[in-house]
Amino acid sequence: MSRPIQVLIDPAAIAHNYRRMKALAPKAKVYAVTKADGYGHGLARVVAALPEADGFALLEVDWAIGLREAGVTQPILLLEGVFSADEMRLASHHALTVAVHEERALAWLETLVLPKPLDVYVKLNTGMNRLGFVADTAAAVVARLQACANVASITLMTHFATADDPDRGIAMQLARFDAAVAGLDLPMTLANSAATFDFPDVHRDWVRPGVALYGATPFAHRSAASLGLIAAMSLQSEIIGVQMLQAGDAVGYAAAFTAPEPMRIGIVACGYADGYPRHAPTGTPILVGGVRTRLLGRVSMDMLAVDLSDVPQAQIGTPVELWGKGLPIDEVAAAAGTIGYELMCAIAPRVQVKTL
Numbered sequence: 001m002s003r004p005i006q007v008l009i010d011p012a013a014i015a016h017n018y019r020r021m022k023a024l025a026p027k028a029k030v031y032a033v034t035k036a037d038g039y040g041h042g043l044a045r046v047v048a049a050l051p052e053a054d055g056f057a058l059l060e061v062d063w064a065i066g067l068r069e070a071g072v073t074q075p076i077l078l079l080e081g082v083f084s085a086d087e088m089r090l091a092s093h094h095a096l097t098v099a100v101h102e103e104r105a106l107a108w109l110e111t112l113v114l115p116k117p118l119d120v121y122v123k124l125n126t127g128m129n130r131l132g133f134v135a136d137t138a139a140a141v142v143a144r145l146q147a148c149a150n151v152a153s154i155t156l157m158t159h160f161a162t163a164d165d166p167d168r169g170i171a172m173q174l175a176r177f178d179a180a181v182a183g184l185d186l187p188m189t190l191a192n193s194a195a196t197f198d199f200p201d202v203h204r205d206w207v208r209p210g211v212a213l214y215g216a217t218p219f220a221h222r223s224a225a226s227l228g229l230i231a232a233m234s235l236q237s238e239i240i241g242v243q244m245l246q247a248g249d250a251v252g253y254a255a256a257f258t259a260p261e262p263m264r265i266g267i268v269a270c271g272y273a274d275g276y277p278r279h280a281p282t283g284t285p286i287l288v289g290g291v292r293t294r295l296l297g298r299v300s301m302d303m304l305a306v307d308l309s310d311v312p313q314a315q316i317g318t319p320v321e322l323w324g325k326g327l328p329i330d331e332v333a334a335a336a337g338t339i340g341y342e343l344m345c346a347i348a349p350r351v352q353v354k355t356l
């Protein structure tokens with residue numbers, strides 16, 4: 001073995017989490033959202049863990065084609081649609097489902113000669129103000145698509161900005177959506193992970209959980225465990241150095257931590273070039289030999305320091321868990337001022353990823 005850092009992915013946890021979301025929305029079908037290389041877990045690995053998934057949703061047309069070529073037969077939804085007329089042709093050829101969120105894509109569907117009619121999702125902007133047609137124009141957009149020979153089916157779609165925020169919720173966006181689509185007898189998809197947990201009324205025909213499948217929480221104040229989720233990713237390394245500090249000795253760049261008393265510290269082979277957040281401050285939790293301790297000082301490119309005061313048995317070679325089943329990624333993210341989503345997507349290419 002070379003440098004001891006590695007990521008372990010647990011396919012059984014992904015399958016468990018998928019079933020958890022399915023059980024929450026028993027009448028809906030479930031898109032496993034696998035953008036960003038399966039939130040950093042590896043697209044192929046995630047897809048292999050979910051043979052039962054009703055569909056997959058991601059962004060890149062070439063990755064979607066890769067899934068088709070690997071034999072995936074479920075619907076594959078391109079959440080941002082296609083970015084060129086050529087991609088619309090490819091999507092048609094490979095039976096990909098395409099989100100249509102702006103005039104340009106609508107015009108391609110109206111004018112191109114395509115190999116096969118496509119399933120399309122009409123994305124409506126109900127208040128997120130990112131992608132989508134103005135919600136009130138839904139009926140007009142649908143009428144144009146219904147007149148297209150290139151369109152096999154139409155599903156209505158929107159995305160919530162604050163489904164994870166109990167104070168704001170989804171009421172305003174939902175009211176806009178329901179008003180805009182009243183009278184259109186079409187399937188719908190609205191819910192991300194947070195909305196799948198908290199708003200059964202928006203499960204409708206398809207739900208679209210992402211982060212929950214990987215065992216992290218979409219909420220700021222509810223743990224993944226309390227939601228019945230199991231962490232699928234574990235970032236592991238080892239102690240590769242030990243130092244004895246005297247009172248007043250400092251640790252690492254900027255001498256950002258100073259020992260108040262004599263203490264023993266460990267150096268872990270993990271830094272920001274591995275994807276560990278550089279902004280994690282002193283006190284960020286870390287497991288050393290299964291014991292919860294804390295980060296000390298600045299995270300370096302390739303290393304970080306941990307307090308071994310309560311882990312006297314720790315030495316060079318002692319295993320370290322940066323996050324995983326014993327230490328929720330969400331806790332590390334919160335300490336670093338970010339969310340679990342960002343940490344799982346940020347694992348660097350130099351880190352070996354293994355399937356359990």
Ligand SMILES: *Cc1c(COP(=O)(O)O)cnc(C)c1O
Binds near residue numbers: 079191194209210
């Ligand atoms: C990323 C994404 C999701 C999944 O969101 P989570 O919060 O990870 O569940 C669902 N729908 C769309 C359109 C997305 O971009």
